[in-house]
Amino acid sequence: xxxxxxxTGGTFDKEYNExxxxxxxxxxxxxxxxxxGRSRVPVDVRTLMMIDSLEMTDTDRETIxxxxxxxxxxxxxxxxxxxxxxxxxxxxxxxxRGKTIVLVGAMVPYKFGSSDGLFNLGSAxxxxxxxxxxxxxxMNGRYFNxxxxxxxKKIGEFEKIK
Amino acid sequence: xxxxxxxTGGTFDKEYNExxxxxxxxxxxxxxxxxxGRSRVPVDVRTLMMIDSLEMTDTDRETIxxxxxxxxxxxxxxxxxxxxxxxxxxxxxxxxRGKTIVLVGAMVPYKFGSSDGLFNLGSAxxxxxxxxxxxxxxMNGRYFNxxxxxxxKKIGEFEKIK
Amino acid sequence: xxxxxxxTGGTFDKEYNExxxxxxxxxxxxxxxxxxGRSRVPVDVRTLMMIDSLEMTDTDRETIxxxxxxxxxxxxxxxxxxxxxxxxxxxxxxxxRGKTIVLVGAMVPYKFGSSDGLFNLGSAxxxxxxxxxxxxxxMNGRYFNxxxxxxxKKIGEFEKIK
Amino acid sequence: xxxxxxxTGGTFDKEYNExxxxxxxxxxxxxxxxxxGRSRVPVDVRTLMMIDSLEMTDTDRETIxxxxxxxxxxxxxxxxxxxxxxxxxxxxxxxxRGKTIVLVGAMVPYKFGSSDGLFNLGSAxxxxxxxxxxxxxxMNGRYFNxxxxxxxKKIGEFEKIK
Numbered sequence: 210x211x212x213x214x215x216x217t218g219g220t221f222d223k224e225y226n227e228x229x230x231x232x233x234x235x236x237x238x239x240x241x242x243x244x245x246g247r248s249r250v251p252v253d254v255r256t257l258m259m260i261d262s263l264e265m266t267d268t269d270r271e272t273i274x275x276x277x278x279x280x281x282x283x284x285x286x287x288x289x290x291x292x293x294x295x296x297x298x299x300x301x302x303x304x305x306r307g308k309t310i311v312l313v314g315a316m317v318p319y320k321f322g323s324s325d326g327l328f329n330l331g332s333a334x335x336x337x338x339x340x341x342x343x344x345x346x347x348m349n350g351r352y353f354n355x356x357x358x359x360x361x362k363k364i365g366e367f368e369k370i371k
Numbered sequence: 372x373x374x375x376x377x378x379t380g381g382t383f384d385k386e387y388n389e390x391x392x393x394x395x396x397x398x399x400x401x402x403x404x405x406x407x408g409r410s411r412v413p414v415d416v417r418t419l420m421m422i423d424s425l426e427m428t429d430t431d432r433e434t435i436x437x438x439x440x441x442x443x444x445x446x447x448x449x450x451x452x453x454x455x456x457x458x459x460x461x462x463x464x465x466x467x468r469g470k471t472i473v474l475v476g477a478m479v480p481y482k483f484g485s486s487d488g489l490f491n492l493g494s495a496x497x498x499x500x501x502x503x504x505x506x507x508x509x510m511n512g513r514y515f516n517x518x519x520x521x522x523x524k525k526i527g528e529f530e531k532i533k
Numbered sequence: 534x535x536x537x538x539x540x541t542g543g544t545f546d547k548e549y550n551e552x553x554x555x556x557x558x559x560x561x562x563x564x565x566x567x568x569x570g571r572s573r574v575p576v577d578v579r580t581l582m583m584i585d586s587l588e589m590t591d592t593d594r595e596t597i598x599x600x601x602x603x604x605x606x607x608x609x610x611x612x613x614x615x616x617x618x619x620x621x622x623x624x625x626x627x628x629x630r631g632k633t634i635v636l637v638g639a640m641v642p643y644k645f646g647s648s649d650g651l652f653n654l655g656s657a658x659x660x661x662x663x664x665x666x667x668x669x670x671x672m673n674g675r676y677f678n679x680x681x682x683x684x685x686k687k688i689g690e691f692e693k694i695k
Numbered sequence: 696x697x698x699x700x701x702x703t704g705g706t707f708d709k710e711y712n713e714x715x716x717x718x719x720x721x722x723x724x725x726x727x728x729x730x731x732g733r734s735r736v737p738v739d740v741r742t743l744m745m746i747d748s749l750e751m752t753d754t755d756r757e758t759i760x761x762x763x764x765x766x767x768x769x770x771x772x773x774x775x776x777x778x779x780x781x782x783x784x785x786x787x788x789x790x791x792r793g794k795t796i797v798l799v800g801a802m803v804p805y806k807f808g809s810s811d812g813l814f815n816l817g818s819a820x821x822x823x824x825x826x827x828x829x830x831x832x833x834m835n836g837r838y839f840n841x842x843x844x845x846x847x848k849k850i851g852e853f854e855k856i857k
Contacts, residue, residue, distance in 0.1 A: 246490030331493025652732030655817025
């Protein structure tokens with residue numbers, strides 16, 4: 210069965226608006242990234258929203274959790290801004306059982322030269338294929354259980370709480 | 372415990388010689404790639420050789436297998452040219468038991484714009500952390516058991532034999 | 534005699550701060566860009582300031598003009614934000630005579646994948662070597678006299694006024 | 696009047712064939728490069744051939760010179776492999792008078808990360824707009840008269856003969 214990929218926005222998909230120097234969202238780069246990675250993993254990509262995770266509301270998180278619940282696939286990758294990734298993981302974990310759900314983001318937009326996005330996507334797709342059911346954050350080449358991870362905002366890395 | 376990474380060369384690490392237009396090996400780009408991926412996975416990188424896998428000899432494969440056997444780590448990633456990756460996997464599988472060993476390569480050099488290298492490295496590092504002991508090829512976002520994979524040279528992708 | 538390059542900041546040199554998602558200035562990328570372009574033009578690079586051209590004050594423009602006046606070279610390239618490039622060109626033109634002075638910028642930061650910076654730098658260095666004394670804007674592969682150019686902010690391109 | 700751009704191949708346009716690891720020619724990247732550079736210079740691009748300049752025959756050079764002669768534009772940029780660029784410039788100089796003709800190449804293919812191609816194209820387009828009639832080589836940010844330049848193959852740079 211295919212892996213479901215839900216797009217929610219985040220740094221991953223930000224682009225540079227050359228007319229005013231701001232960062233904005235247009236379309237997701239996920240299909241382009243999968244092509245670049247020569248991925249042959251069957252996936253089904255759907256965009257749920259395209260927002261900065263700092264602007265994500267409770268309703269948005271409910272929507273994401275609901276989509277995880279309703280989709281027929283039991284392996285799900287969610288692209289998400291890193292700032293509130295852990296909160297969304299918690300909401301999902303409360304509602305969804307029996308599926309392997311991996312949240313992944315990027316510290317630098319994919320379209321910028323120094324992005325970690327492609328590396329992160331490669332690891333997220335691998336983790337979702339191999340980890341047992343549960344909700345995980347995958348960043349920095351590692352995976353974390355949803356209830357034992359935080360973003361260290363000073364250094365921009367994820368780490369275990371205990 | 373750290374993950375051991377053995378470098379053997381392959382397309383991954385090829386560079387363009389601008390003086391004569393040929394492709395050649397200098398140093399491995401693995402540390403640079405891990406930095407780009409913001410990887411925080413503890414790794415220990417050692418270069419065993421820097422060759423095109425079409426030029427790899429039986430002795431070279433024995434050397435690789437021997438290093439897998441002797442190193443104290445039980446999780447090992449090997450960067451390798453894709454053309455004979457499956458042969459090397461077989462030699463290792465015959466000699467090494469009880470370790471998770473993942474061979475990974477790239478279709479396009481990391482230094483070229485269209486490389487799959489970073490994606491592949493991300494997935495290899497994830498697979499080696501989660502797969503049970505055994506010898507695997509990881510390419511195209513997927514993993515294959517060493518004895519059930521071949522490179523389809525017409526399309527440049529790995530596929531199951533049966 | 535060498536060509537003098539003055540750095541003032543602008544989009545050219547902006548970088549992405551992965552800790553807070555903002556754009557900021559660190560060091561200039563000019564030397565790196567000249568190396569990438571295999572430039573063998575003798576140049577002398579000096580950073581005068583590192584600012585967004587929307588924040589450039591009258592005093593800043595005086596400083597730039599003064600440096601153009603005082604430097605011994607008579608061929609000068611100035612990297613500058615595109616938003617107020619034309620204003621700075623006017624201040625320089627009022628104060629400096631007998632030198633070929635070329636202002637150049639970029640619509641997208643050099644470090645981002647889609648930057649026009651390297652193309653613009655190549656053309657600016659060529660124009661400064663071949664144009665007669667005067668103050669020019671060089672963007673979009675073209676050169677403009679300082680008193681006959683404006684930035685069309687709707688499309689992000691420079692165009693002649695008449 | 697538009698600038699005529701003739702494509703002849705060379706490193707500029709080489710691509711990496713991921714199926715066999717060789718370098719080859721497909722289509723020219725010139726239009727893509729002009730878009731990246733946000734060029735607004737009116738140009739008319741025509742591909743004359745797509746070959747490595749080491750394989751260029753006398754007939755090929757005659758063809759290029761003939762096209763320069765017959766085209767209505769008097770400003771011409773020719774993309775060309777660097778190895779025999781000087782020979783082609785000589786053949787053109789013998790046949791064509793009264794036009795500004797600039798030959799330009801690259802040391803590294805445009806599609807590879809470390810290419811000088813975009814920088815070189817920017818400078819070639821600027822030089823062709825500003826230099827008096829004649830045949831020139833433009834590389835390394837500089838321009839050379841066709842009869843006073845050679846490629847120093849040891850260091851991969853162009854230099855004056857005397």
